[in-house]
Amino acid sequence: MIEKTELFTRSIGTETDVVSKEMYTFVDKGEDSVTLRPEGTAGVVRAFVEHGVAQTDPKTRWWYLGPMFRRERPQKGRYRQFWQLGAEAFGQGSARVDAEMLAMLRDLFEACALPGVAFHVASIGDAKCRPAYKAKLQEFLRGRADRLCEDCARRIETNPLRVLDCKKEGCRAATQDAPRLMAHLCDECRAHFEELRRSLDLLKVAYEVDDRIVRGLDYYVRTTFELLHTGEGLGSQNAVGGGGRYDGLVQDLGGPPVPGVGFALGMERLVLALEARGAAVKAGPDAFLAPMGAAAVERAMVLARELRTAGLRVDMDYDGKKLGKTLERADKAGARAAVILGEDELARGEAKVKTLATGEETFVPLADLATALQR
Ligand SMILES: [Zn+2]
Ligand SMILES: [Zn+2]
Numbered sequence: 001m002i003e004k005t006e007l008f009t010r011s012i013g014t015e016t017d018v019v020s021k022e023m024y025t026f027v028d029k030g031e032d033s034v035t036l037r038p039e040g041t042a043g044v045v046r047a048f049v050e051h052g053v054a055q056t057d058p059k060t061r062w063w064y065l066g067p068m069f070r071r072e073r074p075q076k077g078r079y080r081q082f083w084q085l086g087a088e089a090f091g092q093g094s095a096r097v098d099a100e101m102l103a104m105l106r107d108l109f110e111a112c113a114l115p116g117v118a119f120h121v122a123s124i125g126d127a128k129c130r131p132a133y134k135a136k137l138q139e140f141l142r143g144r145a146d147r148l149c150e151d152c153a154r155r156i157e158t159n160p161l162r163v164l165d166c167k168k169e170g171c172r173a174a175t176q177d178a179p180r181l182m183a184h185l186c187d188e189c190r191a192h193f194e195e196l197r198r199s200l201d202l203l204k205v206a207y208e209v210d211d212r213i214v215r216g217l218d219y220y221v222r223t224t225f226e227l228l229h230t231g232e233g234l235g236s237q238n239a240v241g242g243g244g245r246y247d248g249l250v251q252d253l254g255g256p257p258v259p260g261v262g263f264a265l266g267m268e269r270l271v272l273a274l275e276a277r278g279a280a281v282k283a284g285p286d287a288f289l290a291p292m293g294a295a296a297v298e299r300a301m302v303l304a305r306e307l308r309t310a311g312l313r314v315d316m317d318y319d320g321k322k323l324g325k326t327l328e329r330a331d332k333a334g335a336r337a338a339v340i341l342g343e344d345e346l347a348r349g350e351a352k353v354k355t356l357a358t359g360e361e362t363f364v365p366l367a368d369l370a371t372a373l374q375r
Pocket of ligand 2: 126127185186187
């Protein structure tokens with residue numbers, strides 16, 4: 001979660017918003033400048049280089065899930081600590097690998113029953129074709145500096161590609177007819193992008209070519225993509241994920257020339273999107289034990305432990321008095337079932353299992369409880 005600051009300035013780039021404004025950076029014991037990671041790829045590449053993976057496993061796939069940190073104005077769908085799920089594939093430069101990642105993402109959204117995600121793809125060129133385009137874009141932007149917002153006017157000299165990414169109405173209008181990178185790709189980048197398109201068609205992954213995509217990180221080359229949620233629930237923060245190719249990054253960070261491609265998904269935004277379409281995202285306990293009476297509480301304590309060992313999520317009430325109140329708590333906790341342990345039930349070696357969604361009640365022998373409560 002904590003890396004040396006230098007890792008991010010070298011990989012993400014100092015002229016990006018992430019590095020210039022959004023990182024939590026501090027000095028550790030007066031020696032190293034360290035930073036709470038604002039994204040996952042740089043750290044994965046750092047580990048890849050540090051452990052010499054290119055020598056032992058030249059073609060590998062990695063994944064991560066964890067918190068990232070950015071100093072931003074918190075709002076719905078944007079948090080200073082947020083979770084990302086990501087994957088990276090090292091050692092293969094083919095656009096077919098990029099297509100495979102996008103197909104995997106499409107399958108993931110389908111498995112989540114979240115069909116309303118648009119895949120925007122583009123190529124942002126490489127070190128061969130981007131510099132000439134950048135110069136051309138700068139020339140165009142200098143002629144319109146007075147129509148751009150303050151940030152964009154400054155970006156003309158520092159990071160002109162980002163101007164195309166500005167969401168402000170004035171900037172969008174001023175750059176409507178700006179030269180586009182997609183029209184200035186070198187032959188190799190163009191062939192790479194055509195292969196991506198062919199592969200996506202082969203795998204039947206729907207996508208749109210979006211020549212305004214500019215990822216906010218400097219390390220991307222060629223394939224870049226954004227995953228935009230088109231349904232309700234996210235408002236303006238509708239990007240649920242994105243990624244792309246970073247073929248020079250391993251070398252930039254001290255490793256051999258190994259290509260790489262990856263993506264990251266924002267978990268909080270995914271959850272908001274799922275909630276908006278009514279999916280039950282909150283995972284309550286599988287069972288809430290409701291013992292009645294002191295003896296039943298003791299029996300329930302042992303039972304709770306057995307059920308947890310069997311892999312079930314279990315909560316319980318320790319008062320053992322008011323059944324109505326306990327059932328209310330079970331309901332509020334989002335429990336799937338309440339397990340009622342009264343004197344009569346215990347005398348028979350049973351529990352009354354109430355499915356809270358339906359109100360259906362059945363008597364289950366205590367020995368069979370774990371099996372009966374499995375989904
Ligand atoms: Zn702007
Ligand atoms: Zn190129």
